[in-house]
Amino acid sequence: MADAVVVGAGPNGLVAANLLADAGWDVVVLEEQPRPGGAVRSDRGVHPDYTNDLFSSFYPLAAASPVLRAMELHDHGLAWSHAPAVLAHPLSDGRCAVLERDVAATAAGLEEFAAGDGDAWRELYGLWEQVGGDLLGCLFAPFPPVRSGLRLLARTRVAGALGLARTMLLPARRLGEECFAGEGGRLLLAGNALHADLSPESAIGGGFGWLMSMLAQSRGFPVPVGGAGALTAALVRRLESRGGRVRCGERVTEVVVRQGRALGVRTAGGTAVRARRAVLADVSAPTLFTRLVAAEHLPARLLRDLDRGFQWDFSTFKVDWALDGTVPWTAQRASGAGTVHLADSVDELTRFAAQIATRHVPDRPFLLLGQMTTADPSRSPAGTESAWAYTHVPQRIAHDAGGDGITGAWDRREQEAMADRMEAQVERYAPGFRHRIRSRRILSPVTLQSLDANLHGGAINGGTTALHQQFVFRPTPGTGRPETPVTGLYLASASAHPGGGVHGIPGANAARAALRGPVGRALGTTVRRILTPSGHPEETPRSCRAFRP
């Protein structure tokens, strides 16, 4: 019998397993797919000469993560690579905002959009240098982040803390307008906010866009040499060197609970895998609480909150390409960037997000595009490009603003139509792009979910990043901690605080809670009490969640 069973070998599951193994626990990871990694995998499925990442590609959050840094993954084969420039946002008129590796170079480029915008960028970066470390400490700690919170307060004093809090809460459009006179700086913030499902008008979009921009400025957007899978391979190697095991092709169908305590899991093949001390679930919150744990073991309030209140993030549609040349950008300066954002203005980003909110498939999709050979020359032969782009579509589609009648069935016709629409968007900024396509692979929302069950309907972040599902509201109103109402069961995925992205923090928080043992159990009991004051599942009449106390 293992000490711990980890369900799911995504980055969070693997981080959790590594930390438990470091503490001397015997750990087994059960993974549904034939290969580990979750949304951190790469292959040669587009073209035999090209390595393409299937899902995630750029890892500033991993570079900033104290947990991943402490794992010294370079000793297990991981090496990072950087593109000459971090991120570019070209416009159809040939102008281009570029987030360079060097802050002075970024500032100089923004100055071309409007006088004074270079200084505004430096000022934003100065703020980051002052508070960025403590801010990340707050985000990456389990809730409440007492130590880093106090450090931040000591550094900024009350007035500074209030100003910072306001900045973090601002929508990206508002922060951009307060800081920049020109479109370049505004687009860098708003485009980065849309790495999560935060439109230019969403609260905390400014804070998130600023944080991502400053991570980009301070650490770049690194990629693993050889493909995203190299990060997973390093995590697996490290785990195995400490005696941990990953068993692929094992779908967990049940967390076995007796008298309020998790005893282990059962797999689709009918095998029972016992866990002496803990079960850690790197699965989405809805899967854990509505599919894997029987309702009788959970408070009714939690199930109701999930049913009516849990919000998935946008759905995602991705295309991978093997290009026989580099992307022929009109704005030359986009050529050196690893990540490229495509939308012609902040207004266009708003229009895109509004179309998704009103359940329309966008006619002019905002694209996040990766130039992977530019970032890591090992990805494809010299002079070619391994590239991808993804965009977002509604989880439930009512209309297609693009006129192709896309319904969300995602049959072959709909997939081809959407991929063509994305290529047309690239052509706006890089005429001739289509002629460079040697082969392409389409990953529709349905395909994404079939390759990783956590990517529900193409959601990439385990639930919305919006303020109403962050901190103590993640995944449902509660404590924002990994403990669950079942003793010895921990939520270890991106559905837990602090959410999506490859940083491993939800996995680390869950592992630490499990290692705390009795204290963790006491916290679990507290969680249970908070969720069910009577200690029993209670029933209340159906009502709009927003009005329920």
Ligand SMILES: Cc1cc2nc3c(=O)[nH]c(=O)nc-3n(C[C@H](O)[C@H](O)[C@H](O)COP(=O)(O)OP(=O)(O)OC[C@H]3O[C@@H](n4cnc5c(N)ncnc54)[C@H](O)[C@@H]3O)c2cc1C
């Ligand atoms: C297209 C795309 C692009 C992205 N780009 C970036 C990026 O550039 N940078 C970044 O930082 N983040 C990015 N992300 C987000 C990031 O990849 C995720 O937030 C992160 O992978 C979440 O890690 P996780 O371990 O919580 O879940 P996952 O990575 O989804 O892993 C969960 C694992 O659990 C397994 N599993 C699920 N259910 C079961 C079950 N019942 N039994 C057994 N196994 C199960 C799954 O098969 C999967 O392997 C992207 C995501 C996508 C989809």
